[in-house]
Amino acid sequence: MRYLLRQLGLYVLAAWASLTLNFIVPRLAPGDPASAMFARYKGQLQPEALAALREAFGFTGGPLHEQYAAYLAHLFRGDLGVSVAYFPAKVTDVLAMGLGWTALLTGSSVVVAFALGSLLGVVAAWRRGSAFDATLPPLLVFLGAFPYFWLAMMLLYGFGFTLDALPLRHAYEDTLAPSLSFAFVASVAEHLLLPATSIVLASVGGWMLSMRSSMIGVLAEDYVTMAHAKGLSPLRIMFHYAARNALLPNVTGFGMALGFVLGGSLLTEIVFSYPGQGYLLVQAVRSQDYPLMQGIFLTITMAVLAANFLVDVLYVWLDPRTRGR
Amino acid sequence: MPSAPLLSVEDLVVEYQTPSGPVRAVDAVSFVLERGEVLGLVGESGSGKSTVAQALARILGPPAIITGGRVLFEGNDVLAMTEDELRRFRWRKMSFVLQSAMNALSPVLTIGDQIIDVLVTHERTTTRAARERAAHLLELVGIDPARLASHPHELSGGMRQRVGIALALALDPPLVIMDEPTTALDVVVQHEVLSKIAELKEKLGLSVLFITHDMSIVSQFATRIGVLYAGRLVEMAPTRELFRAPRHPYTKGLLGSFVSIHGPRRRLAGIPGSPPDLRRLPAGCAFRARCAEATDRCATEAPVLRVIAEDHPTACHLVSP
Structure with missing residues (x-):
């Protein structure tokens, strides 16, 4: 039983590490998904809507640690943001x-x-x-x-x-x-x-x-x-x-x-x-x-x-x- | 047939099928084991002693094949039995204690499971009755019956070997074959297991075929000893006689190569060389190359087993009655 608990702890750690990677990697890629989406709608989107989108994605524009906190908070609420391809369905x-x-x-x-x-x-x-x-x-x-x-x-x-x-x-x-x-x-x-x-x-x-x-x-x-x-x-x-x-x-x-x-x-x-x-x-x-x-x-x-x-x-x-x- | 011996082996031949042709691991071995007797079978690694043991219950897997001879148990021909007859014969008539009980017990099943399944298979008892019997068997070898729920890795080597003995006694078989039962154990535990075997033998009147490479162990138990070399029986005699007057040079070598704390001090002598390659046995006597007294005749003619003294056959050109 102690063995299983220890393993479980290890997996929780691994889960956190992968969540963090999941946060960092897209931010290393060129381009900004919200802008990409903005472009997709060929300017039909209001600037307010774009800001709302950014926030939903966690791209709040604040310092990285604030983005990270927002990202984790959203995650724990089961909120993965809004899908771009299936807009406006939730992910x-x-x-x-x-x-x-x-x-x-x-x-x-x-x-x-x-x-x-x-x-x-x-x-x-x-x-x-x-x-x-x-x-x-x-x-x-x-x-x-x-x-x-x-x-x-x-x-x-x-x-x-x-x-x-x-x-x-x-x-x-x-x-x-x-x-x-x-x-x-x-x-x-x-x-x-x-x-x-x-x-x-x-x-x-x-x-x-x-x-x-x-x-x-x-x-x-x-x-x-x-x-x-x-x-x-x-x-x-x-x-x-x-x-x-x-x-x-x-x-x-x-x-x-x-x-x-x-x-x-x-x-x-x-x-x-x-x-x-x-x-x-x-x-x-x-x-x-x-x-x-x-x-x-x-x-x-x-x-x-x-x-x-x-x-x-x-x-x-x-x-x-x-x-x- | 009350007059038939418990076990009689006649000209048993076992061959291993290899890509370079069959290799004879056991070559025309014959012996008789009477009720209540402890027969020791001694030889170096590769002499065929374990192969003989496994051939007796026909549990040799491929590539080993029994190619000749007869095995009579209480007068019944074991080699002629059908698979069903064989399954009923195994363990009920002839059980095994294998070298390291470490590997002889499945690591994923409890001790209890492994004793109970043999009882349920052969006696058609209920699991509950079998469990009681299993607990009793563990007590017999001095292990707490609560250990039935343990897995093999939770027991010490000595305990595992005693579980192996309890398992061998489960169906109260007339013959128990012990194949190097103490080899994997340290000396103290070895002694503990051996005295347990001796005690049970007296109590239950078992017949035992005791296989070992260790002359000092077999001398404590066996009423008679057979010596195997390169798959052949080279000498067989009552224990006392064999120790007093060994005839075959190989037996002499074996007896000279262990320390005895009794008797006069003497220089330890080993046997020079190593066992022959069974795939390329030389013509004549297989022991020739390691024998100090070999003659020209030994190089050409294979010696046959001849009765040299009373109840003392030997296969060597150098000895005469």
Whole structure:
């Protein structure tokens, strides 16, 4: 428990550092977002409106430490300012649009790829040298060697365009209003299938390989020999004794991947016009939408930190050796 | 068949499949272990002693393959058992204490889990009954039953090894194979574990196959000792006889290379050279290169095991009855 508290403290420190960086970096870049926006509206904006905008962004024009204080104060009130690209929507509202879809798409793909890859890795190591082990890992690594957006385009072309079996774009049928009805959920699932599959296909081979190699190491351990000698069933030895130990090093990788979930799979979202974070980020960059960019980077950073903490918790749960430290 | 010995091994051959062809790690090893007996199996690293042990319960993983011989346990052919029969046979009839209990216990499971699962698998008892039995087993080896909830890393090396012994006794098997049970421990703890084993052997009437490279340890326990060299049994005799009148030059070397606090002072003698490469065994006697008394005959003809004295077979050209 003390270990977890100490870790938590470390993450709070890291969060503060990243918030501060998030404040400094845009101010090092040339140009001023409020002026850029002013230019975008070609002088239609009143000077008063421009001043209000500046204040909302934290570009109050005062000394840097005052700007910093204002920035932090806004942040803690959950006020990330107003988006330029989606003016006059608040950044938090814009983020809320994309966040859920990205969490759904990337989150489900990462979890499925990790679970499936690990399971395949366990079986491949268990049947080392079999036909299964000789064909599947090379095949999946071959697939994983393609850029993931290329796989996405191939799937889109094959299943979406040529076969017309699955939808080409967006997260749900635009004739449906978002609700918890069966038709809507089914539509979301249908739209999710292709982009999620493309991400899973691109990453499952890596998970399989790393699980396979750590599993092969574990299978040579004395406690596995011992489990055989105990006359336990092969399934119990495979999962309870071998896989549980082999999983430990891979949990770290899983946490990293989970942390980058909110970063989105930028190009996948673009290929499928999926309305997630990655898509928003591109919009933000195109229109020099600093507040939105800041908001997106902030959520990504927080997600990475939260995922790291989650891994720490998971480790304590999975590996008794980390307890009581 | 009450007359059948507990364990009878006949011409056991184990080969490791390597890219450069099969390597014979165990070459035509035969021995008999009677009920209530403690048989010591001694040899250097790589002599094949652990391979023999693991072959007996068929827990050798690839690339090791048993390519010949017979293993009879209470008259039943272990090498002919199906996977199901084998699973029921393992641990119920023959259990193991492995070298370092450090690695023989899974680090992520509690001591209790690892004792209970073998009980539940073999005896179809409830978890509650198994837990009680597990607590009793820990008491038997002198460990607080509250330790059932501990993980292996929370125990000392000596405690872990005693847990290993408790685990081996879980199903009350007729034979326990101890493969270097004290090697990873310091001398004081070694003594503690050994006296625990001796005590339990008396109390439970166990038969033990005791594998070690340490002559001084095996002499305290074993009723008979077999000496392995390069995968072959080179000499076997009752302990007293072997210490009194070793015949094979290798056994003599082993006996000359440890300190005894009893008996006359003498100069320690080692065995020159190192164990042979099993991939390139020389023709003739495998020990020839390290043997001070080797003759021309040793270079051409491999010695076979012959009974030299009563219950004392030796494989050496130099000894005669």
